[in-house]
Amino acid sequence: MWKYANPANFLRLANALIPWTGALAVALLAFGLWGAFFSSPADYQQGETVRIMYIHVPAAWLSMFCYGVMCLSALGTLVWRHPLADAAQKAAAPLGAAFTFICLVTGSLWGKPMWGTWWVWDARLTSVLVLFIIYLGLIALWQTIEEPPKAARAAAILTLVGAVNLPIIKFSVDWWSTLHQPASVFRLGGPTIHPSMLWPLLVMALGFTILFFTLHMMSTRNEILRRRLRRLSILAAQEDAR
């Protein structure tokens, strides 16, 4: 594994893998969407709107998974000061924000017909919203600090502070929500999901995950190239100055 931590080796590996994982992601998503739209039945209560679930739930899952990837990269940045970890960290933040945004928007679209409102201050929705804001803050931090190694260290610290804080936020928002409104629409557990709906969901989740890895590799590759470009242009400017 350490062999591929070298940016040049990583570029070679990523270039080899990206077409395959990209094709796999497209195939899985196409199969999953077919399953979601045509093969699986409509819900007896929610009707056709239940199909939003096949986008919403995988996006929600990835919004958290992506934060995990960022935490691991942040450890790589702080402990080993590895440039590849910096690049992986930076690449994951916009992806995580995008998946969280998809989760929020589809949830809102699903909430309108089901609960009759675009937004409720429910515990889960609120903590996902906070997660989204934390992603945006991280992106802003990345864009504000110019030197990549400094930006990486600052973002890594904030990511880990967020990792400590996210369970606390989740817990406190749960407490707050149960304090304000008794659970009515939102039931944990609920009816167990039928296999005919479960398999498209799992296929979609797998497809989203592979899509994330593909995009993450592409974005990390871009970041490495961007850093090289930056270094080269600094060198060129120094040459010119002489």
Place this chain on the structure above:
Amino acid sequence: MKSPLAALLLRELRLARRIGGGAAIGVVFFLILVTIVPFAIGPDLNLLSRIGPAILWIAALLATLLGQDRLFQSDHEDGSLDLLRLSDAPLELIVAIKCIAHWIATCLPLVVAAPFFGLMLAMDATALAGTTATLLVGTPALTFLGAIGAALTASMRRGGLLSAILILPMAIPVLIFGVSAASAASGGTIPFATPLLVLAGLSLAAMALAPFAAAAALRGMGD
């Protein structure tokens, strides 16, 4: 011979008193936040007394966090942060001392002023006492969390807004337990002690952990 940390505490307090209006400016900012709320929602005293704890808490949150972006910035600009880093005292303790000084200089006056501003919002005595107690217990968490944001943005010219964006989501638990304890004080289904103890726990955890994050951020800026 004074210990270096005591000397630092005195220096910070003196600086806070002499530069930029000191405690007064924070209290005035707090006052103006409390003042504009009735203009926004109307002068209905029943409504104001009901949401009074929430108003005081949001005002305290903003007054604390917005005033904090200069915590390390000025020291970074004039080079005294480098001197502090060279001293024998660990940077984590230096950060903690600076936070304590900032809390004494800006948050403690807010806590003292809160009951008087609460009177303007027609809050009754128990609600006033409860809100003041929660502010006293909860504001250290805000100061120490804010120190992380201040440290991350220390070398930026306009770090204030970014620091607030980074730290406000992290401060949500403090706000939740602060307001719910303050509301519980004036009656409600939950006992006052439960959220207050959680709030105290959040403050203690922030005091114990945040200096490490802030010191790491300052080190990352330096080299």
